[in-house]
Amino acid sequence: MIENALKGNRPYWIWMTLLLLLIVSGISAYSQQLRLGLSVTGLGDALWGLSIMQFTFMASAAASTLLVVLPLSLHDYKPFGKIVVIAQFLGASASAIALLSLCIDMGKPQLILDLLRYATPYSPYSWAFFLLIGYFLINLVTGWATLGAERKGVPAPTWILPLIYLSIPWAITLPVVTGFVYASFPANHWIASLLALRLLASAYASGTALLLLITFIMKRAAGFDVGREVTDKLVMLLTYAATFTFVLVGVECFASLCGKGLLLQYKNLMVSLTWSSLLLGIASLAVFHVPAWKNSFRHLTAASLGVVLSIFAEKGAALLYLSKGGVVAYTPTMTELSMVLGVLALGTLFLTILLKAVLAVKRAG
Amino acid sequence: MNEERREFIKKTSIGFLAGIGVSSGLFLNFLMEKTDASLWSDKTVAGTIRWGMLIDMRKCIDGCQKCVDACRLAHDVPDFGNSSRQIEWLKKSPYSEVFSTSGRDFISTERTKKSIPSLCNHCADPSCVRACPTQALFKRFDGIVALDYHRCTGCRACMASCPYDAISFNWSDPRPAIKTLNDSYPTREKGVVEKCNFCSERLLKGKLPACVDACPEKTLTFGDLNDPKSAIRQLLEKNQTMQRKPELGTLPSVFYII
Ligand code: SF4
Ligand code: SF4
Numbered sequence: 001m002i003e004n005a006l007k008g009n010r011p012y013w014i015w016m017t018l019l020l021l022l023i024v025s026g027i028s029a030y031s032q033q034l035r036l037g038l039s040v041t042g043l044g045d046a047l048w049g050l051s052i053m054q055f056t057f058m059a060s061a062a063a064s065t066l067l068v069v070l071p072l073s074l075h076d077y078k079p080f081g082k083i084v085v086i087a088q089f090l091g092a093s094a095s096a097i098a099l100l101s102l103c104i105d106m107g108k109p110q111l112i113l114d115l116l117r118y119a120t121p122y123s124p125y126s127w128a129f130f131l132l133i134g135y136f137l138i139n140l141v142t143g144w145a146t147l148g149a150e151r152k153g154v155p156a157p158t159w160i161l162p163l164i165y166l167s168i169p170w171a172i173t174l175p176v177v178t179g180f181v182y183a184s185f186p187a188n189h190w191i192a193s194l195l196a197l198r199l200l201a202s203a204y205a206s207g208t209a210l211l212l213l214i215t216f217i218m219k220r221a222a223g224f225d226v227g228r229e230v231t232d233k234l235v236m237l238l239t240y241a242a243t244f245t246f247v248l249v250g251v252e253c254f255a256s257l258c259g260k261g262l263l264l265q266y267k268n269l270m271v272s273l274t275w276s277s278l279l280l281g282i283a284s285l286a287v288f289h290v291p292a293w294k295n296s297f298r299h300l301t302a303a304s305l306g307v308v309l310s311i312f313a314e315k316g317a318a319l320l321y322l323s324k325g326g327v328v329a330y331t332p333t334m335t336e337l338s339m340v341l342g343v344l345a346l347g348t349l350f351l352t353i354l355l356k357a358v359l360a361v362k363r364a365g
Numbered sequence: 366m367n368e369e370r371r372e373f374i375k376k377t378s379i380g381f382l383a384g385i386g387v388s389s390g391l392f393l394n395f396l397m398e399k400t401d402a403s404l405w406s407d408k409t410v411a412g413t414i415r416w417g418m419l420i421d422m423r424k425c426i427d428g429c430q431k432c433v434d435a436c437r438l439a440h441d442v443p444d445f446g447n448s449s450r451q452i453e454w455l456k457k458s459p460y461s462e463v464f465s466t467s468g469r470d471f472i473s474t475e476r477t478k479k480s481i482p483s484l485c486n487h488c489a490d491p492s493c494v495r496a497c498p499t500q501a502l503f504k505r506f507d508g509i510v511a512l513d514y515h516r517c518t519g520c521r522a523c524m525a526s527c528p529y530d531a532i533s534f535n536w537s538d539p540r541p542a543i544k545t546l547n548d549s550y551p552t553r554e555k556g557v558v559e560k561c562n563f564c565s566e567r568l569l570k571g572k573l574p575a576c577v578d579a580c581p582e583k584t585l586t587f588g589d590l591n592d593p594k595s596a597i598r599q600l601l602e603k604n605q606t607m608q609r610k611p612e613l614g615t616l617p618s619v620f621y622i623i
Contacts, residue, residue: 037555038519039537044449047521047534107519107534107556111499114518118499125522126498181522 004360005353011221016352019345026342029335030104038107046330050340051105053315057206058098059132059178060199064207065091065139066171067237073164079229087211088143089354095136097347102129104339124180131174138167151361175203198248204241206311208234209304216301222359235300239288242307246281249314277313280306415489415508416563417590417618419597419606420482424582427479433457435579439564441552443542452533454561455484455576466610476623485510485531485561486609486617496526508590508618509563519556528613532560590618
């Protein structure tokens with residue numbers, strides 16, 4: 001099935017070339033970091049930056065596979081059968097991006113396997129790493145097995161069923177534990193309890209938005225239509241999750257920024273980022289509520305993109321409190337940006353190859 | 366004082382023996398400390414040691430940097446100057462930073478004008494140890510929160526979880542930034558964190574921590590918090606003292622008389 005990645009039209013190859021270019025620039029930036037240490041990033045006062053933002057975003061977005069798997073496997077909602085493999089592959093790729101993002105943030109990446117060897121039950125960071133590896137494998141294996149069965153025209157093998165059931169609590173735990181990575185900071189114990197919950201809600205919003213975008217792209221680029229019913233259902237799930245997310249973000253902004261008088265520090269990149277994130281989120285959300293726009297392909301694409309960007313930016317808000325207290329000055333460097341984009345491109349390349357296989361099977365069937 | 370000195374040497378030599386005990390069978394120089402966290406209990410059992418420090422700000426001279434310099438020299442701590450990437454085991458900072466959550470309204474300037482030494486508190490319930498995904502940070506049998514530089518992955522979870530900003534990260538190679546190289550302690554490399562170790566390498570030899578020795582005013586008192594007869598406990602008994610951010614429940618082992 002993989003060999004289909006070598007066949008494609010012009011736009012496909014332009015897309016792949018673009019991804020490869022980003023990967024190459026990422027690798028060159030990373031080799032610079034290997035040589036000079038993390039001093040090539042904009043970090044210092046801020047302990048964690050862009051790559052941890054990407055880790056948090058992707059680790060939680062990966063979990064949204066649940067919103068497709070759960071209705072299908074527990075409530076027998078058949079239409080989602082069409083996109084379940086896509087959702088699983090998205091989950092696998094997002095976990096891979098999250099893992100790589102963690103890796104490029106480590107001072108000594110050569111010790112990455114020590115994170116498994118010395119896994120520490122009371123460290124949320126340790127858990128997040130372990131859960132991500134597990135989630136990557138579960139989704140890749142179940143997705144691939146389902147696809148293989150579909151190609152042969154037989155029902156999916158029964159051995160994947162326990163894995164699929166396992167993936168449900170796994171998907172709930174993943175964003176919560178990722179939230180705990182931040183929530184365990186005593187320096188900001190006053191925002192801790194909301195954080196895990198916020199991440200859980202934003203996970204489902206951003207992941208569903210990504211899934212929606214992918215189905216749109218597949219329709220445009222490859223003529224693969226998931227159908228009205230599935231799109232509507234996804235939009236509905238997205239609307240619920242996003243509404244909940246932005247209410248939580250709004251509460252947080254109010255409580256922590258206004259409460260501490262930080263509202264006025266517009267000079268700080270991160271503070272303005274949080275506010276623009278919230279505004280963008282609310283604007284995108286509005287689109288889903290306007291009946292006329294809800295059915296327009298273009299509006300939906302823009303709004304999903306808005307949700308994705310907004311939730312990504314909002315991850316910066318969690319990092320705002322990380323250091324010595326107060327708001328931290330942090331501007332990412334180009335090197336940092338290239339690394340983060342490189343990782344993103346690598347994950348996207350992986351997803352593209354997997355989706356090519358999906359398309360081939362769906363077309364043949 | 367002699368009595369106390371003897372007691373001190375006796376206690377530190379327990380550490381010395383323990384050090385040899387674990388390092389045998391490993392390819393480690395026994396001056397490097399043992400790394401198997403499971404060998405130590407983190408409970409403060411009566412009769413065991415819990416090293417602690419008392420900083421008496423009535424004696425501290427403003428502007429004096431002797432303790433800070435001694436620490437830098439003893440551990441080859443690199444100096445990146447006044448940047449956000451500075452590495453500090455022991456530093457002097459204003460009251461508003463050291464006691465950032467304590468009340469500051471109408472407080473006597475006598476208290477706030479001096480800069481106060483701060484270091485790792487070797488907390489009895491350290492949040493950094495809990496955050497570390499590889500147990501590179503661990504609590505020793507004697508209450509010292511120690512760090513295995515070889516196991517640290519440089520994830521910086523510990524820095525984010527320490528409420529006292531006591532841990533520094535090597536953003537770049539530290540070696541070029543070491544002012545005076547001293548070979549009694551191993552230098553570190555880029556990508557790992559480091560922090561105060563209560564001079565455990567000196568305790569092994571029965572010496573007091575470098576900062577304590579360096580202070581001409583005897584501002585710093587070092588001793589066993591679990592021993593009611595120790596000088597530090599006597600001082601704690603007779604004076605009103607403070608810990609940093611006690612509300613967080615980390616149980617710091619460093620105390621202040623302000
Ligand atoms: S002061 Fe910070 S680094 Fe030291 S033991 Fe406490 S939490 Fe850990
Ligand atoms: S930076 Fe090192 S010591 Fe700190 S939590 Fe990570 S692995 Fe542990």
